[in-house]
Amino acid sequence: MPQIFVKIDAEKCKGCNLCVEACPKKILSSGRDARNKYGYRAVTANGSEDCTGCLNCALMCPDGAIAVYKRQ
């Protein structure tokens, strides 16, 4: 189980992909799933072990859709 994981709030995400671009480990991908209630396709996190918790995605998100946690 990955120690660090990225949580996306699919209702807040506007699908701008700034986080996808900012992630050095390519953990995030553009949304292909159903649209949220505002009509945006939220990005998804692949839950990979590669995440280092650099927070680049969260720093670039203009919409507060990203939280990052470490399992203890």
Add this chain to the structure above:
Amino acid sequence: MLPLFEYTKGMREEHTSYCPGCTHGIAHRLIMEALCERGELGRAIGVVPIGCSIVAHNYMNVDMCESMHGRAPAIASGIKRVHPDNIVFTYQGDGDLASIGTGEIIHAAHRGENFTTFFINNAVYGMTGGQMAPTTLIGQKTTTTAGGRSEAANGKPLRMAEIIATIESAAFVERVSLDSPANVRKAKKATLRALETQKAGVGFSFVEFLSTCPTNWGLSPIASLEWLRTDMIPYYPLGNFKTKEIGR
């Protein structure tokens, strides 16, 4: 579970009206994170402009006041003089601050008003549909410069941070950019230092954020960050233009 990053309590849990990828949202978050970290959320008073961020009071979790176009510095001056112990700030776009409100910001700095201005330079009038701003770059196409801004017809863009830095009573002036995680981290530091300047009563503090407007630039959010880097930063150099010592 240990949170490494959670959205700041300084922002309300609202869906913002900003376009996808617009970096107004990053600027909002940084200012609110800084106020939250300094324990000033309950005591900060913001003044919002006319422009896309006219609605910022719906999102920033502090007391806020609307202003007429370009007049936020006058209102902030009054609020700060009546409430000297509260952190007071304005949040203004380049149409608001560098065009209709140029006189207001110059004289707030000139009087050394002890508040902080966060200036969002996205090189265009966003809210009204992408007209030329005083900060629009030479050659940049806007709805009022269809062939690109020309120096002969429109002059060269205003560099507000440099202008404010020449004013004696301005105490802290820095230009930052929201184009990358590293620059967002620097922008946060400048925001904190501006607030410290105000807290110490040293004088007027000013942070210019280079920001994107994907909608009116006609670019994707990612291409907008790239344009900011390749076209805006060379004309608007990043860095600190002025820091008056905070007396101990």
